[in-house]
Amino acid sequence: MRIGLLGTGPWAEMAYAPALSAHKELDLAGVWGRRPEAAKELADRHGGLPVYEDVDALFADVDAVAVALPPSVQAPLAARAARAGCHLLLDKPLATDLEQGRAVVAAVQEAGVASVVFFTARFQLAIEAWIAEQAAGEGWFTARAEWFGSLFDDGSDSPFAASPWRREKGALWDVGPHALSVLLPVLGDVDNVAAAVRGPKDTVHLVLRHTCGASSTVTLSLTTPPAASGATVELRGRAGTTVLPTSDEGAVPALVRAGDALLAAARGGHPHACDAAFALRVTELLATAEGRLTG
Incomplete structure (x- = not known):
């Protein structure tokens, strides 16, 4: 499958370009970026890939596109690519605007293309196996999910610290998708965002009620002191207590x-669990939480 890469920033450089270049069944066929000079630099670092100035020309030359762009840029381009017949490998969040997210899902459905959204934990082997094991169980009573990052700490040297959309939307939209991507397949959909409260700086605390009857609390922050950063999910129920395993992947x-998941979905015609429709549901929940934030 020929795949094009949209985006030239740190995430494209650190993750997407190396992964697509290393994949045995994906042929990284070209790069497009909002800054042509950055696209050329990235393309040159990965074997002199073709650089496209016209994104529609790239869509016409490939079977799929991978998108490493801010959500407000990703969503309209993803819908455009789907309408051009391209399968989609997207990043989280799908969008920060509900109408843009819905447009992506509509385009995917109308074009009949496959979509996979990269919720990192869902594609790490140990965590994927843990989620599947817990989802097969019953009797969950409550859960606690915490994603503490130090991206915006004063001493941070992260290349993502200057990201305008992260600065604007904070932890709710950046690491919130990670927490929900783990909770939802185990506890089911959320039928009530019961509370959304602001904590220090960009920290938010959510209380959720799930369709299975369980409740969960979610705490998210990108301004945590480095010594206190980390992520955990704890489930409690009839089987006892279990905690999300760590992963060094x-x-x-x-x-x-x-x-691999995108290829399987494209070949088999069966949606992946982390498709655009799932990512849209995550977007809907985050938008609801954002609208209810107090404090």
Whole structure:
């Protein structure tokens, strides 16, 4: 499958370009970026790939596209690519605007293309196996999910710290998708965002009620002191207590497996669990939480 890469920033450089280049069944066929000079630099670092100035020309030359762009840029381009017949490997969040997210799902459905959204934890082997095991169980009573990052700490040297959309939307939209991507397949959909409260800086606390009857609390932050950062999910129910396993897998091997998932969905015609429709549901829940934030 010939695949094009949209985006030239740190995430494209650190994750998408290496993963797509390493994939045995995906042929990275070209790069498009909003800054042509950055696209050429990225393309040159990965074997002199073709650089496209016209994104529609790239869509016409490939079978699929991978998108490493801010959500407000990703969504309209993803819908455009789907309408051109391209399968989609997208990043989270799908969008931060509900109408843009819905347009992506509509385009995917109308064109009959496959879509996979890269929720990192869902493609890490140990975590994927843990989620499947817990989802097969019953009797969950409550859950606690915490995603503490130090991206915006004063001492941060992360290349993502200057990201305008992360600065604007904060932890709710950046790491919120990670937490929901783990909770939803185990506890089911959320039928009530019961509370959404602001904490220090960009920290938010959510209380959710799930369709299975269980409740969950979610705490998200990108301004945590480094010594206190980390992520955990704890489930409590009839089987006792279980905690999300740690994973030392980086983004590249997880993205390679996301590429496998896209190929399987395209060939088999069966939607992947992390498709655009699932990502839209995550977007809807985040938008609801954002609208209810107090404090």
